[in-house]
Amino acid sequence: MSTPYDTAAIIGVGLLGGSLGLALKARNLADTVLGVGHRAASIDAALEIGAIDEGFMDAREACRDADLIILCTPAALVAPKVDEIFPVLRPNALITDVASTKADICAHAARHWPKPLRFVGSHPMAGSEKWGPEHSSASLYEGCYTIVTPQPDQDPEALDAIHALWEDLGAAVVTCSPEQHDALVARTSHVPHIVSAALAVLAANSDRPADVRPFIGKGFADTTRIAAGRPEIWRDICLTNRSAILNSLDSLLDQLQTVRDLIGEEAGDDLEDFFTAGQQARDELLEDGAI
Amino acid sequence: MSTPYDTAAIIGVGLLGGSLGLALKARNLADTVLGVGHRAASIDAALEIGAIDEGFMDAREACRDADLIILCTPAALVAPKVDEIFPVLRPNALITDVASTKADICAHAARHWPKPLRFVGSHPMAGSEKWGPEHSSASLYEGCYTIVTPQPDQDPEALDAIHALWEDLGAAVVTCSPEQHDALVARTSHVPHIVSAALAVLAANSDRPADVRPFIGKGFADTTRIAAGRPEIWRDICLTNRSAILNSLDSLLDQLQTVRDLIGEEAGDDLEDFFTAGQQARDELLEDGAI
Numbered sequence: 001m002s003t004p005y006d007t008a009a010i011i012g013v014g015l016l017g018g019s020l021g022l023a024l025k026a027r028n029l030a031d032t033v034l035g036v037g038h039r040a041a042s043i044d045a046a047l048e049i050g051a052i053d054e055g056f057m058d059a060r061e062a063c064r065d066a067d068l069i070i071l072c073t074p075a076a077l078v079a080p081k082v083d084e085i086f087p088v089l090r091p092n093a094l095i096t097d098v099a100s101t102k103a104d105i106c107a108h109a110a111r112h113w114p115k116p117l118r119f120v121g122s123h124p125m126a127g128s129e130k131w132g133p134e135h136s137s138a139s140l141y142e143g144c145y146t147i148v149t150p151q152p153d154q155d156p157e158a159l160d161a162i163h164a165l166w167e168d169l170g171a172a173v174v175t176c177s178p179e180q181h182d183a184l185v186a187r188t189s190h191v192p193h194i195v196s197a198a199l200a201v202l203a204a205n206s207d208r209p210a211d212v213r214p215f216i217g218k219g220f221a222d223t224t225r226i227a228a229g230r231p232e233i234w235r236d237i238c239l240t241n242r243s244a245i246l247n248s249l250d251s252l253l254d255q256l257q258t259v260r261d262l263i264g265e266e267a268g269d270d271l272e273d274f275f276t277a278g279q280q281a282r283d284e285l286l287e288d289g290a291i
Numbered sequence: 292m293s294t295p296y297d298t299a300a301i302i303g304v305g306l307l308g309g310s311l312g313l314a315l316k317a318r319n320l321a322d323t324v325l326g327v328g329h330r331a332a333s334i335d336a337a338l339e340i341g342a343i344d345e346g347f348m349d350a351r352e353a354c355r356d357a358d359l360i361i362l363c364t365p366a367a368l369v370a371p372k373v374d375e376i377f378p379v380l381r382p383n384a385l386i387t388d389v390a391s392t393k394a395d396i397c398a399h400a401a402r403h404w405p406k407p408l409r410f411v412g413s414h415p416m417a418g419s420e421k422w423g424p425e426h427s428s429a430s431l432y433e434g435c436y437t438i439v440t441p442q443p444d445q446d447p448e449a450l451d452a453i454h455a456l457w458e459d460l461g462a463a464v465v466t467c468s469p470e471q472h473d474a475l476v477a478r479t480s481h482v483p484h485i486v487s488a489a490l491a492v493l494a495a496n497s498d499r500p501a502d503v504r505p506f507i508g509k510g511f512a513d514t515t516r517i518a519a520g521r522p523e524i525w526r527d528i529c530l531t532n533r534s535a536i537l538n539s540l541d542s543l544l545d546q547l548q549t550v551r552d553l554i555g556e557e558a559g560d561d562l563e564d565f566f567t568a569g570q571q572a573r574d575e576l577l578e579d580g581a582i
Contacts, residue, residue, distance in 0.1 A: 125508040145505040174505040184506040187494045192514040195486055197569025198546045202539060203478045204572035214436040214465040215475040216576055217416045219517040223483040226510040227573045231566035238554045238562050248493060249551050253544065255489045260540050263529045271529050275522035278488025281495035282518045285507055 005030040009066035011059050011081055013037045013046035016098050016126065017072030018136030021051030023169050026138040034062040046133040060088045068165075071097035076236040079108040086113065095119040096162045100185060100233075101241040102149045102178035109151070116155035120162035121178060123147040123185070124171055142170035149178045179244075186244035190237055191252055194245070196227040197234075296321040300357035302350050302372055304328045304337035307389050307417065308363030309427030312342030314460050317429040325353040337424040351379045359456075362388035367527040370399040377404065386410040387453050391476060391524075392532040393440045393469035400442070407446035411453035412469060414438045414476070415462055433461035440469040470535075477535035481528055482543055485536070487518040488525075 008030035010017045017035065024030040035052030036059045037043040043055030056062035063069050063085045071078045078097045089095075095118055099105060102121045109119045124146040146166040150159055166173045176184075203212060203220065238245060262270045299321035301308045308326065315321040326343030327350045328334040334346030347353035354360050354376045362369045369388045380386075386409055390396060393412045400410045415437040437457040441450055457464045467475075494503060494511065529536060553561045 125506065145507075147505065172505070181506075184498075184503060187496065188503065188506045188511045189508055191493065192490050192511055194550055195490060195547070196510075196514055197566050198543055198550065199483050199486060200569045200572040200576070201546060201565075202482065202543050204576055205478070205542065207475075209575040212475060212479065212576055214438065214463070215416065215472075215479045216436075217480060219487075220479045220483055221577060222513045222516045223487055224569075224573045224577075225513045227566075227569040229566075229570070231563045231570060234566045235559050235563040239557055239559055242554055242557070245554055246551065249547065249554075251496065252489055252493050253547060253551070255492060256486070256540065256544060256547075259485055259489065260537065260544070263533055263536055263540070266530055266533070268526050268530055272522045272526040274492075275488050275518075275520075275525045278491045278515075278518040279520070279522060281491040282515045284500040285491070285495055285503055286512060286515075 004028070005068040007032045007034060007066045008068040008070065009034045009036065009059075009062045010052065010070050010072055011036040011062070011085075012072035012074075012077075013042050013052060013055070013133050014072065015132060015135050016124070016140070017070070018046050018049065018051040018133030019126075019138065019140035020070060020072065020098070020169075021046065022049070022136055022138035023141055025050070027168060027170075029165070029168055030068065034066065036062045042133055046136075049133060049136060051133055051136055059085050063093070064088045065090070067093055069093055069095045071095070071099070073097075073099075074233050074236040075099035075101045075105070075240045078105050079112075082109075082119065083112065093118060094158055094161055096122045096165070098122055098124055099240075100189065100237050101182055102147075103182045103244075104240040106149060106151050106178040110153060115153045116158075117151070117153055118155055118158045120154065120159050121149040121151070122162060122166065123149075123181065124166070139170070141166070144171050146171035146173050147181050148173055148175050149181055150175055151178060182241050182244045183247070186241055186248040190241060190245050191248045193226050193229065193234055194238070194249065195252070196224050200224045200227040295319070296359040298323045298325060298357045299359040299361065300325045300327065300350075300353045301343065301361050301363055302327040302353070302376075303363035303368075304333050304343060304346070304424050305363065306423060306426050307415070307431070308361070309337050309340065309342040309424030310417075310429065310431035311361060311363065311389070311460075312337065313340070313427055313429035314432055316341070318459060318461075320456070320459055321359065325357065327353045333424055337427075340424060340427060342424060342427055350376050354384070355379045356381065358384055360384055360386045362386070362390070364388075364390075365524050365527040366390035366392045366396070366531040369396050370403075373400075373410065374403065384409060385449055385452055387413045387456070389413055389415055390531075391480065391528050392473055393438075394473045394535075395531040397440060397442050397469040401444060406444045407449075408442070408444055409446055409449045411445065411450050412440040412442070412472075413453060413457065414440075414472065415457070430461070432457070435462050437462035437464050438472050439464055439466050440472055441466055442469060473532050473535045474538070477532055477539040481532055481536050482539045484517050484520065484525055485529070485540065486543070487515050491515045491518040
């Protein structure tokens with residue numbers, strides 16, 4: 001099923017928004033793509049690569065005539081931005097987002113936005129430690145898992161349409177509740193990110209960088225790669241997925257404390273079991289070797 | 292300065308040992324390379340790729356006539372293996388190793404081996420989550436930092452020779468004390484590895500792998516890549532670098548507990564500062580973009 005839109009408005013024209021614009025146009029899913037940025041430079045960059053047809057600083061102006069609106073802002077801005085544009089939207093406008101946390105946004109939608117909800121939360125598992133529209137790619141969403149979060153009081157046609165949109169963009173769509181989504185990404189993405197940043201800080205701790213550099217291998221480069229991500233994005237993720245992150249972080253802290261004790265006790269067999277469990281867990285989770 | 296050897300014996304013909312054999316021969320640093328393995332299959336694989344000229348199961352037999360002996364076993368086996376071969380060694384034989392921990396081995400050398408020491412600890416910052424001689428490469432050590440650890444009662448000529456050996460293999464040599472080495476790699480390698488394994492275990496925790504897989508992104512793949520390493524290697528590293536690892540792990544646990552509290556308190560600015568510190572630390576440590 002194809003999902004053609006007259007006018008798509010993308011709020012936030014960074015890597016994810018810019019790539020969406022390119023993909024919507026490359027796949028003929030929207031006649032016109034409007035982009036909203038809060039810096040003129042981002043808008044210019046998105047225009048230059050052809051990700052958007054017209055740029056706006058004012059979200060209301062861009063969304064007035066849009067039949068598809070996609071929020072590509074940091075997570076904490078999604079709900080306030082939708083609050084801001086709702087008064088000017090066409091009644092049938094379809095709204096989705098690409099934020100990494102879903103429960104807070106969907107709860108806000110349930111409380112504040114007209115029913116049946118034409119908002120459907122999405123989270124494409126795409127992205128990179130790079131950012132900015134200049135790294136955009138029309139193929140960013142191809143073959144990428146995208147989580148879509150059904151919720152009560154949602155217009156079933158809106159849910160179908162957003163499901164189809166992501167499939168038309170080449171993504172593999174999986175649905176689950178916002179809460180289940182947040183619990184899972186806390187473990188697979190948010191806590192790993194926090195730990196990655198903490199490892200970078202630990203390694204840099206107190207020595208001159210030049211003295212530490214010879215001791216940096218590929219393993220360190222890999223484990224800390226995501227620490228290069230944008231601080232404000234991750235601040236927002238922590239704030240909008242607090243309870244799931246605290247839960248997972250506590251599990252991790254317990255596990256690390258156990259390993260600490262095993263090292264203290266020189267419990268070689270138990271340590272080997274722990275590393276074997278880590279090896280097996282990774283093998284199972286990345287079985288298809290896709291990443 | 293070139294460092295030619297008549298007979299080099301490599302004890303342990305995995306990825307590191309196999310690559311050493313290939314590199315010694317490619318760079319004409321040894322006339323004959325003998326390999327010691329504890330499995331016939333490893334020896335056969337090393338022979339097949341031309342990493343060694345002859346294979347042995349008995350280390351004493353291989354080392355009897357060697358003027359250069361390189362231990363490429365897991366860390367905990369280095370000292371016992373050298374104890375085992377010492378009775379048959381030529382008096383001038385030069386000994387080094389490639390283990391990831393140095394203080395324990397060097398302390399054992401100081402206590403038990405003849406002075407002036409012809410043993411010089413080495414740690415090339417090479418390797419990968421892959422293992423086995425079939426992944427060997429003659430260029431593994433090219434451009435790779437290699438730490439060489441001077442210690443009291445060491446024959447200065449032996450230290451010079453091992454330093455020159457690594458340079459002849461194309462490595463960038465850095466010297467520091469065994470203790471300083473161990474403290475630094477605890478932070479840059481050992482604790483990251485422990486954390487990587489713990490993150491893999493956390494993500495796999497309690498759900499079916501198929502349910503978790505859609506939530507796995509590139510960030511998770513990167514942070515857990517080293518968890519695919521060999522469990523017995525990492526068990527040995529934990530056992531032979533206990534105090535430095537416990538030290539670094541405690542610092543990391545403190546840091547993560549602090550971040551946990553910041554999330555609990557919704558301290559947005561402090562969280563952003565933490566992620567900024569992680570980003571800056573990584574940028575500084577990987578400044579040259581070499582990895």
